[in-house]
Amino acid sequence: MRIEPNAKPSLTGAQILVEALRKEQVEVIFGYPGGAVLPLYDALYECGIPHILARHEQGAIHMAEGYARVTGRPGVVIATSGPGATNLVTGLADAMLDSLPIVAITGQVSTAVIGSDAFQETSMIGISTPITKHCQQVRDVRQLAQTLKEAFHIASTGRKGPVLVDIPKDVAGFRAPFDYEEAVWLPGYQPNTRPNALQVRRLAEALTEAKRPVLLVGAGVLHAGAHQALLALVERYQIPVVSTLLGLGAFPGNHPLFLGMGGMHGSYAANQALSNTDLLVNIGARFDDRLTGNTAHFATSATIAHIDIDPAEIGKNVRTQLPMVADAKEALVALLAVSGSVGDYADWRRDLLQKGAEFPFWYVPDDGPLKPQRVIEFVHEVTGGGAVVVTDVGQHQMWAAQFYRFERPNEWVTSGGLGTMGFGLPAAIGAQIGRRDAPVVAIVGDAGFQMTLQELSVVVDYQLPLKIVIINNRSLGMVRQWQELFYQERYSESLMHCQPNYCKLADAYGIEGVLIENEADLQTKLRRALLQPGPVLVDCRVAEGENVYPMVAPLCGLHEMVGVKP
Secondary structure, three states: OOOOOOOOOEEEHHHHHHHHHHHOOOOOEEEEOOHHHHHHHHHHOOOOOOEEEOOOHHHHHHHHHHHHHHHOOOEEEEEOOOHHHHOOHHHHHHHHHHOOOEEEEEEEOOHHHOOOOOOOOOOHHHHHHHHOOEEEEOOOHHHHHHHHHHHHHHHHOOOOOEEEEEEEHHHHHOEEEOOOOOOOOOOOOOOOOOOOHHHHHHHHHHHHHOOOEEEEEOHHHHHOOOHHHHHHHHHHHOOOEEEOOOOOOOOOOOOOOEEEEOOOOOOHHHHHHHHHOOEEEEEOOOOOHHHHOOHHHOOOOOEEEEEEOOHHHOOOOOOOOEEEEOOHHHHHHHHHHOOOOOOOOHHHHHHHHHHHHHOOOOOOOOOOOEOHHHHHHHHHHHHOOOOEEEEOOOHHHHHHHHHOOOOOOOOEEOOOOOOOOOOHHHHHHHHHHHOOOOOEEEEEEHHHHOOOHHHHHHHHHOOOOOEEEEEEOOEOHHHHHHHHHHOOOOOOOOEOOOOOOHHHHHHHOOOEEEEEOOHHHHHHHHHHHHHOOOOEEEEEEEOOOOOOOOEOOOOOOHHHOEOOOO
8 A cells, every 4th residue: 555655644533532632732631431432541541631530420521610610721521421421411511501611522332333222322412412512423533633623613712612522432443644724614603703893882872871880790701801801991981890600700809899799699789780770781691580680670771781702692681772792802992992981970889889888798697606608708818819719509609709709810610500519529629720829719518519529539639739618507508598488497308417527528538627616716727727738628517597698589670689688
């Protein structure tokens, strides 16, 4: 057989995958091997790209999410066919709702037996289509390199999201030339990033004419790296700022014009601003139900401007008079370039800032059990607000959003849209791997922690200096709160009487465990735990009946908050 002098080298599908990962400058892979991906793992054996062995595929994809959230780079996860692949489903849905760039590689049974209900066969394309930005099965090894190139491109451009590539086992062994084009051209996928100049001018005029404007900032600001442009816009116009849950950190939490998080458990000042504004400028947020409450009462007197890279979000939940499909950074830079006069918002600012001072987030300290809000405050105090904070889902998540002031971007990692219990510990591992030199604190509930606690092995295996703080109220806290408020205190299966000894559990994994029960323990034990160089698990026994306030009840408007003050 004659070989042409300029012929590209012939590689197996598994080798093509490795070379594609190298071309994409992938720093780390998260995964769990199995039969259908053995060829892929054999190729990974000496490839030089670090691989993190999770203890469950769900843990692996949450690690990839945490990594993606703090670095902005695609998180890469590999799982085998059948149950390995289906264990990624929760993470795919989570990443889809929170716009996180993930490239998931799943193994599949050989092409000859696809459709025959072969051992560990599942239709991952059928399963993942509704919960991924794109998914594709590769049956021709000659298409594998281009499919992988497109996967990384789609995951990390436009509105970011998860992409799944399904690779049959025999395709991983077939050979083909490795041809990896530098550019990607997808006629059906051309996300618009540049704002319309006319809409930019209209928005500048609206800012000049408004009397009660407010900026609502979401995760789109963070994904676009638009935090500096946002700060410049606020400084020019002196407009109050409200954040979504996922937008925390996009604007400095200590800035005098920051009103806090809005929505169901948002601040009184933030929700008053959203309720009474005459110009609401939404930058990179979805107008989801936890933010808006009953949309019939949401910003009823306002002109709505919405900047979003995803045209499907504009007008989906809230009427929009000034739509702008664009990347948040490009839109803000264009708006800053318009020479418009600044409106007179002094009375509006003064009123909102007074509300913020009069009705801050609160709790009632006493000499009884430790208050969970106090634990969050103390974590902020010790870290100086300089840690990457990762949460699970539930009451502790809301307390962290309320009482830990985020002053910099990409230091807040949480599951917003899907609200995934079990997210916290593995996502914190991924965040720590993405930010090796940063202090990372996982604030988790006792219930969610137990869903993925096996990933403590990864903390030890890879010598991660992670700090894990369990807000232990011996219950499914948010479920218990809703049962108390809306179900006549009928606590149906929400109280967890049997709990492990978390300190002994930590010790079993070779991690130091610390028990915290009172203020004195906070001042000594928790301070030492947070400042020591190695991993620590801290069991904080907090008041079991504490609720998250303030709160907007279901079907109510943001102006109908309860629990605004004690």
